Amino acid sequence: MNINAMRARQSRPSVARTYSYILGGRDNYGADKDLGDSFKQDLPGSEQLAITNRAAVLRAVRIMAQSGVRQLIDMGCGLPAEPNVHDVARQHQPEARIVYIDNDPFVAPHGRALLAIDDRIAMLEADVRRPQQILEQPDVERLIDFDQPVGLLFSAVLSFVENDEDPAGVVRFWADRLAPGSFVYISHFRPGQTREAAATEGKIREAFGGRFRSDAEILSFFGGLDLVDEGLLPCRQWHMDADMPTTAEKELTSWEELIVAAMARKS
Numbered sequence: 001m002n003i004n005a006m007r008a009r010q011s012r013p014s015v016a017r018t019y020s021y022i023l024g025g026r027d028n029y030g031a032d033k034d035l036g037d038s039f040k041q042d043l044p045g046s047e048q049l050a051i052t053n054r055a056a057v058l059r060a061v062r063i064m065a066q067s068g069v070r071q072l073i074d075m076g077c078g079l080p081a082e083p084n085v086h087d088v089a090r091q092h093q094p095e096a097r098i099v100y101i102d103n104d105p106f107v108a109p110h111g112r113a114l115l116a117i118d119d120r121i122a123m124l125e126a127d128v129r130r131p132q133q134i135l136e137q138p139d140v141e142r143l144i145d146f147d148q149p150v151g152l153l154f155s156a157v158l159s160f161v162e163n164d165e166d167p168a169g170v171v172r173f174w175a176d177r178l179a180p181g182s183f184v185y186i187s188h189f190r191p192g193q194t195r196e197a198a199a200t201e202g203k204i205r206e207a208f209g210g211r212f213r214s215d216a217e218i219l220s221f222f223g224g225l226d227l228v229d230e231g232l233l234p235c236r237q238w239h240m241d242a243d244m245p246t247t248a249e250k251e252l253t254s255w256e257e258l259i260v261a262a263m264a265r266k267s
């Protein structure tokens, strides 16, 4: 990368780095830190959006692995964030194979260093809007056996796919190829009811673009797949665990309403 491209990258916040900063990550630039701090200072509590989203996707991974899934594709994986998807999956499936995918060129080198720790994990710089290109990647062919159940994660990534880029078609592409027993997990931004929620949505959209969709639109991405038990819920409430009773009891904040999750299983 030449010096001008490097400067341009550093002067604008990226969703991957800002999200990582809010979660406590260290791989970010001043622009990401400034934006992350402005969320925390101007809209205190809005960081829960990132925190509850991250916790929910890790619960999804745990459920998948406990159900016997030993291969996962993490679409729009973001920067490494301990624990990572493979850490959780391997607690239950020590041989689990994982393909991490992100289109941010900053993510891939960090991911290769910290996520792709052995030859059963790959980190690919690729665009979820181009599923055929992802499918043809040698690492996907090597690591993912589509005759066996796969766990497919779309955690807070389809919000960055525009309607004319066919997010439902992206999910369908993979769903059509999945073996019975496979899971599809989606978390997604949706509009909130309060002034603070609207301000948060405005700030996110101004910085990164992206769409806040209605519950019906988000659910439509699952196509004909069968939703598992709880359906679509705010991430904080989605599959709340017995080990988190205090947060489960708390009323949702207006920010926690902004990010919802659901999971389907192919029968």
Ligand SMILES: C[S@@+](CC[C@H](N)C(=O)[O-])C[C@H]1O[C@@H](n2cnc3c(N)ncnc32)[C@H](O)[C@@H]1O
Residues within 6 Å of the ligand: 015, 016, 019, 053, 054, 057, 075, 076, 077, 078, 079, 101, 102, 103, 104, 107, 126, 127, 128, 129, 154, 155, 156, 157, 160, 161
């Ligand atoms: C909010 S972060 C979520 C990270 C992680 N999935 C999680 O939930 O913890 C969204 C991620 O999606 C990535 N992303 C956005 N659009 C993408 C695309 N078209 N293809 C691949 N990755 C994308 C961003 O670079 C970023 O890392």
